[in-house]
Amino acid sequence: MKTLSRAVLLFICYIAFSSFVGDTWKTTTSKGGRFTLMMPQEAKESIKKIPSGADTLIMNLFMYDASAAQEDNLVYLAIYTDYPESYKSKSADEVNTILNNSVDGAMNKVNGTLVSKTDIKKDGYPGKEYYIDFQNGAAEIHARAYLVKNRMYILETIYVTASKGNKSDERFMNSFVLNK
Secondary structure (H helix, E strand, C coil), rough: CCCHHHHHHHHHHHHHHHHCCCCCCCEHHHHCEEEEEEECCCEEEEEEEEEEEEEEEEEEEEEEEECCCCCCCCEEEEEEEEECHHHHHHHHHHHHHHHHHHHHEEEHCCCCEEEEEEEEECEEEEEEEEEEEECCCCCEEEEEEEEEEEEEEEEEEEEEEHHCCCCCHHHHHHHCEECC
């Protein structure tokens, strides 16, 4: 009986340990962006300047291009952009409009079609989760956008449509943590 119990315990330990072996996901922490998340490989960081009226917004991008690898998703992307301080005092309706404009902008950029859009929250901050079909149904974008005071965070995965709902997409999206 003790031998059987010991064998079962060893088997359980083996299964638990083996689930961590070979896990190559990398943690990305942005001190300036005040967030942490995980991607299958190290994210490449870049900055893009966006003209916006009289101002220029700075878009900070963290991307892993998995299109050449055998991954569930083609692209993993995290973006944060700081808007003017006046965004901190926007009403709930104005915040909703800003988030909806973000979804519309993403959809228009890829000439895609909105599949679904849902209101979400992250640590009490408002957001949108959405799916955009593009390339005539061959690919899809899954994204979450949050407005945290005057900072917009956007997380995106791009995958072939047949890979919708994959565990890597879920893991990436759920790994996002706001740091103080």
